[in-house]
Amino acid sequence: MRAINVLLAIAISLLLFVLTFEGGLRVIGMAPPRTINQFDSATGWTKRPGATARKSTREYDVTFEINELGLRDDPMESPAKPAGAFRVLCLGDSFTLGYTVERENLFVDQLERWWKSENRRVNVINAGTEGYSTDQQAVWLKEHGEEFAPDVVLLFPYDNDLYWNGQESYGGFPKPRFDAQGRLEERVLDDPGERGWLRKTAIGHLASKLVEPPDQTHRFSPAGSERMIEREFAVVLDQPPGFITDAVARTGGALRFLAGHCRDLDARLVVVPLPSHSAIYPAHAERFGRRYLGLEPEEWNPDLPVGTMLELCGKLGIETLDCRPALRAAAEAGEQLYFDVDWHLNETGNLALAGFLHRALDVDLAVFPEGHRAMDAGIAPRIIAPAPSRTWLKVFGVLWVLLTALYYGTYPDERKWQPPLKVCAMLTAVFCIVLGGEWLLGCLPASLAQFLLLIFVVGLAIFILYKLGRRLGTILELFKAFTLRGHWYLMPLVVVLLTIGSLLVVAASSPLVAPFIYTLF
Secondary structure: OHHHHHHHHHHHHHHHHHHHHHHHHHHOOOOOOOOOEEEEOOOEEEEOOOOEEEEEOOOOEEEEEOOOOOOOOOOOOOOOOOOOOEEEEEEEOHHHHOOOOOHHHOHHHHHHHHHHHOOOOEEEEEOOOOOOOHHHHHHHHHHHHHHHOOOEEEEEOOOOHHHHOOOOEEOOEEOOOEOOOOOEOOOOOOOOOOOOOOOOOHHHHHHHHHHOOOOOOOEEOOOOOOOOEEHHHHHHEOOOOHHHHHHHHHHHHHHHHHHHHHHHOOOEEEEOOOOOHHHHOHHHHHHHHHHHHOOOHHHEOOOHHHHHHHHHHHHHOOEEOOOHHHHHHHHHOOOOOEOOOOOOEOHHHHHHHHHHHHHHHHHHOOOOOOOOOOOOOOOOOOOOOOOOOOHHHHHHHHHHHHHHHHHHHHOOOOOOOHHHHHHHHHHHHHHHHHHHHHHHHHOOOHHHHHHHHHHHHHHHHHHHHHHHOOHHHHHHHHHHHHHHOOOHHHHHHHHHHHHHHHHHHHHHHOOOOHHHHHHHO
16 A cells, blocks of 8 residues: 555656646747637638637737637628628638737728728628638638628738649648649548647647657758748749749639639639738848848849739739739838738738728729719728736736735834835836746747747756755655655645745845746746
8 A cells, every 4th residue: 555655646746747847838838829720621721610719929919709600700690691782702811811910900800891881781701711822712712602602702812822822731731732724633631630639738749849850841942042941932032943833833723713713603803912021121121031031132022922923813814903002102101011020911001901902992993883882981990909908017016915915914023114115126026027028039939939938947947956955955855755655645735835935945045036936926
């Protein structure tokens, strides 16, 4: 029986360590990424009906709510078009989905509000899906176009669509592909399955990053550059490699198929290629070229992807809109349209795109028939700022009151004015570490931010062990004693008391590092 108790004590100790490590990784943002997507046998993946998720960085904080039909849109009981409504269906990738902005600031929803304020009976459907390329958008319309019955289909391709239209998979998921003549390849898309239970843990996610070699499948070294770059960036090269030539031909096939299906649905197709940050801001293009391509400005052209898409549509007789002049005019007026770190349009960029589309669709292309044109002046959209969060102020205030009261009770001989100031100073240091560190890490790429945060936590742990010194031997002796005696039921209490006690001892002996230790709590 004693042996069983000892084994139980060891098992519980290990379990507590694993749970603590797992929780710590999740706190510092190293949990496995949540997804709103699921496998789909036609398109490769689609949004999961009813899914919710939140994505937060220094630049944006976005909540995704997917409705019953698998769309980031208003609740819908049925895909059927309301009687007498004019329906505009938007196809695209993360730009159209609104990967970095809340719905109220997304150009799709801004347009719909604007049109409705003009007393039009317009219904806008957002079918944007993260990671989709043109071929998947075409297949989605084939599968769902008839039930949604759009009058106008707006396609918003981005630069990297050109490359991924030539691939059979993306991010581990299979995807459909067309040939240059617009024929869909006949092959079964196999479900890659969900991640194993270990991959769903933060520990397993970290281990996979450390153990698995980096995937070089979609990287290559272009002529004139000494570094490996993403293959999807090859679309900006003046002399594109052969795999881009093939991908562009397949993109033409996907557009041909999409145009044909729109004709079958009696829907008008308009393609609006979305330019990259580099295509709008020359200064960003220079930084991007040197940092990600290893090339000088004269060796590549950020306008090539949009130009290629417009040329393909021209050959197929597909209507297009070029939003670059409008976005460049906004940029020259001092507007910042893209995020600094992330490559998507920010709220201002979505507002500028909505303004361009409102004028171009109504005036240049006149897509609205009689009975659906503007009846009133309407209200132009504006950026809707989220209500400022005061949660941290409330937490600060509650902690200040509680800890000050505790300080008075513990040290009654202290001068009465000292406890509030000391507690305030300590809490200010802790909150500056948390909020300032979050802001600083948000300025960096996610992978680098996670790495630096992990290094910081490991460094702090090593410092704590160093400061414990000989006390560490005493702590280990206590663990050993409780384990050998088989007091497994006391192990959680022992672990908590010794851990907190050790941290407090180090904090008391090192005032400079104390705020960092208190931050861990």
